[in-house]
Amino acid sequence: MSELEHFKALAAHAALAHVRPGSVVGLGTGSTAAFVIEELGRRLREGELRGITAVPTSLATDRAARDAGIPLVELGREGVDVAIDGMDEVTPGLDAIKGLGGSLAREKVVAAAAREFVLAADHTKGVSVLGERAPVPVEVLPFGHRRTAALLEELGCEATLRRTGGELYVTDNGNPVLDCAVPAGFDAHAFAAAVDRLPGVVAHGLFLGMASIAYLGGPDGVVTITRGAGGDGAAPS
Amino acid sequence: MSELEHFKALAAHAALAHVRPGSVVGLGTGSTAAFVIEELGRRLREGELRGITAVPTSLATDRAARDAGIPLVELGREGVDVAIDGMDEVTPGLDAIKGLGGSLAREKVVAAAAREFVLAADHTKGVSVLGERAPVPVEVLPFGHRRTAALLEELGCEATLRRTGGELYVTDNGNPVLDCAVPAGFDAHAFAAAVDRLPGVVAHGLFLGMASIAYLGGPDGVVTITRGAGGDGAAPS
Secondary structure, eight states, X not given: OOHHHXXXXXXXXXXXXXXXXXXXXXXXXXXXXXXXXXXXXXXXXXXXXXXXXXXXXXXXXXXXXXXXXXXXXXXXXXOEEEEEEXXXXXXXXXXXXXXXXXXXXXXHHHHHTEEEEEEEEEGGGBOSSTTSSXXXXXXXXXXXXXXXXXXXXXXXXXXXXXXXXXXXXXXXXSOOEEEEEOOTTXXXXXXXXXXHHSTXXXXXXXXXSOOSEEEEEETTEEEEEXXXXXXXXXXXX | OOHHHHHHHHHHHHHGGGOOTTOEEEEOOSHHHHHHHHHHHHHHHTTSSOSOEEEESSXXXXXXXXXXXXXXXXXXXXXXXXXXXXXXXXXXTOOEEOOTTSOHHHHHHHHHTEEEEEEEEEGXXXXXXXXXXXXXXXXXXXXXXXXXXXXXXXXXXEEEEOEETTEEOOOTTXXXXXXXXXXXXXXXXXXXXXXXXXTTEEEESEEOSOOXXXXXXXXXXXXXXXXXXXXXXXXXX
């Protein structure tokens, strides 16, 4: 395991403290979520946890969770107790960018359905302001995607249609993604509100005010960001 | 042709006055739009109009327009000159509910891309306030649609999953529709803004502040609603 992988595993294990016997758990997508799935499966197999069911946020997570022996359910009206997911950037105020993995729409549905939304990643995902390194991914309808890109650019970003190996990338929902590079000092709340209003947009990767806590694994252990006072970034556990 | 059909045709023909030689035209979906397509095709065939291209808002409109000999293009970055579409309800202030036909998402993309958005229908679609008769259709992702219905109901409506003949209805985009019955006196702008922010929502049928003019065909001819002073509902042409 590389050092970065080790940091992700540390954060994933810390996040699993929020899962209690009988919890309905939203399972995120990506490299840190993979450690969550693996460890949750182990705890179930070894009897450390009981009565868990989980809602997967992607086809990939669905497969991994089945392989790990985690009982899966569809997302119901009542939501989930806790969702655990990775992110591409998180601020000391717990605002996040997600979606470089492409599952932003389902991840946001589950995060919004969770009584507790827990982020976990390696420490390189901590930023002082959003957009420092990551673009804001925006999932759009295939119909009119060129026009939707033009409307996004009118909001002041640079929108690039995501491709993988020359092919148009599509999400599990069958939609393309526009990666929107935002200028330094952009107003994330204003941008999110404007994108929410744009016809043709299915979901965007700004998760503002949604997370209740974030765990960042790094060389000094796990740093915890909590709500209030802009986080306690100086408290490795 | 029934009387109501005749009224729709009257409105459709009035709306076509906004199409000029060389226009790129957004073609709506539904029973009034069918008259727009038929008459536009006739004018092109008989040389009354030249140089038109059109963007269809549904697979059904795509087929009908091809049958009518109208040259079709994909929606480009530059949008369209004029979009003509029907609606389920329109107020004297030109706010509308659309989407009982199921094409709301594509119709909204095209309406928002139009320099001029023209509504046409029979006179029974005129209402004093939105929600009098029609529910607000909301297209949602299949993933988590039960949870999305619960969130919509928290906004104060009654959400019913649309079915056709016992089968789950899905749009051209492959998504289900929740028909949201709103209470008398609901605040359309506040509801629209709240729905825009909900994860899992692809599009909703509130078209607020988008139309520039509406034509309502009825027993006294065509009544025109224009912007400013709440419309001139007393001016049959």
